[in-house]
Amino acid sequence: MPGRSVGAATGGDTYIATSGNGGYGVDHYELELRYRPVTNRLDGVATITATSTQVLERFSLDLSRLRVSRLRIDGQRGTRFTQTTHKLTVTPARAIPAGAEFTIVIDYGGAPTTRTSRWGPVGWEELADGVLVAAQPSGAPTWYPCNDVVSDKASYRIRMTIDPAYTVVCNGALIEHRTVAGQGVWTFDQPEPTATYLATVQIGRYATAKRDWDSVPGTIVYPAPIEAGVFSDFGKLPEMMALFQRLFGPYPFAGYTVVVTPDVLEIPLEAQGLAIFGSNHAAGDAGWERLVAHELAHQWFGNSVGVAAWKHIWLNEGFACYAEWLWSEQNGGMSADGLARQFRRDLSGRALDITVGDPGPTLMFDDRVYKRGALTLHALRRTIGDEPFFDLLRSWALTHRFGTVTTDDFRTLAATFSDRPLDRLFEGWLFSTALPRLP
């Protein structure tokens, strides 16, 4: 047990107990990065503004393998630090009082790599010629020092200096791109609160196209040789954006960027204000349209409205999966009801050994969390009716915009849109293993 003046070396999320830290919350990350693709060398200065929640004689951050060369707190002299493989422990020269804002400046560097996790490799990943960061859920410390707990959201400003042949994409708006001493310097600003796993860097030899997606400024970043497939497969984004803004409320961020890597990716993934797909998802045959919808829906559900702990992940994945069905229904495909009945039949033939409302770390990305999470929403829609259901979704996205949520928060809000009790519905779909019938 840490003493009352030592920040815990865990964020307290039972699914990833080794990640995150206690005793403070981060308000802002300012990352000044320099990267050499040829040698995979990353050098950074992270300026982290945080607020203590207790007296801190000692506290930690997450940082995987990269070495710290210098660390300062505010104007203090004599701050000490030590490192293990994944933790950076800081002992300020003078204890930080409770409730104080403080700034840590960390010079660090090394050859970033993915980090092993029970869900496979996560974090900074070298492509054939570039970089992809896919940090969910524990990969953020592979490229910057952070408080890697899903409930601790912060704003970001990221500046990357790199060979000018490369295009860089980070979260938020590109506020400056210039050439300095023969190097490309890219600065991105993400003012909205962002979870550590949703911060990202994408680097490649990319072409860039600007788009308007409904009312939202869009950007597509892609390898020029596959332009035709990219433009074709992401051509429905304006209609998707219009549908989701109608059903879920206004798009929560200033823009939406799609990055298509030249490499093949097993699955696309979401980050704050952007989504990353592989070249295999842009073959020009609309083969992955449902996932284009899925990743876009995460901007509302997962990114803006984030989970307070990983056990609530159905609030991200069930909602994004249900958005796929809503898109299908709207776009002349199978109705959400038809898809729900089909996937319920499919689930009934599979093992009933998962509790979707708290699936445990091993099964948190299990397909059944996605499908049964979506089925929970469909059962709710059938129970309370279309109009209250979509009012609820918009209210959910607005009430908890940029915040973090739990399943209980959703149940509490849903109750206000229903004239009958919903406890049996939620208990049956989320907290028992037996598969309920659809209403």
Ligand SMILES: [Zn+2]
């Ligand atoms: Zn997803």
